[in-house]
Amino acid sequence: MKKVSTDAMEQVAEYFRALAEPRRLRLLSELRQAERSVGQLVEALGATQSNVSKHLEVLFDAGLLARERRGTSTIYRIAEAETLQLCDLVCGNVARIAARRAGRDAGLGGG
């Protein structure tokens, strides 16, 4: 009888929304390897500094990233290991869905 409140539903939706942008996934992918400064991430993505900064803010606000100042730089890193676990799970789901579709398109799965 586990009932999920509307408020919790909104928080979960916000969490997903933070992950619902290719650029932000790129940022997580970069940070997966090691912590990085904003400048390094701008370099890696080839986007504007303003844009990267804003995306980092969204991920930080959602609780996905942690940050720390070192001199004039801000260093970002992934806040929790579970975030990566989530990305892996989703990648698996997406791959499976793509495979299912491919099978259907080829007429293998039957309908």
Added chain:
Amino acid sequence: MKKVSTDAMEQVAEYFRALAEPRRLRLLSELRQAERSVGQLVEALGATQSNVSKHLEVLFDAGLLARERRGTSTIYRIAEAETLQLCDLVCGNVARIAARRAGRDAGLGGG
């Protein structure tokens, strides 16, 4: 050295985007218990038929739901068990982030 393509990144983002709406999470929550017709879901959510139908379409397009016609009704169900696993993982993450914030607000975590 696992490199993720931009195309895959967009697909994953689309997957997350499908989950980034409270109403769609409500729909998944309903369908978690059992398969349902559109009408039943309209009743359960108290939303308009047009709105529910559109959200179901988004979830279906993202590969999260399966559907089947029975007479004049369309019956929707969750396509894969992994989808629920994902929601559970995210709920855990959100709860942990909320707890971390609460601790910080109360000045327990130190900064």
Added chain:
DNA sequence: TCTGTATATCACTATATACTGATACATAGA
């Protein structure tokens, strides 16, 4: 075919947000 029911889609409005260039803010060094 005609009627009723269930669902999907259309036309439209309102809102959110991704993006950019310019600018403000913060820190380091001379």
Added chain:
DNA sequence: TCTATGTATCAGTATATAGTGATATACAGA
């Protein structure tokens, strides 16, 4: 203080999408 560098934020535009009521489509029964 002045200059340089790194980051965050502002102002403005373009686009995506959530929401609605109205309408089209699909099926069941008489």
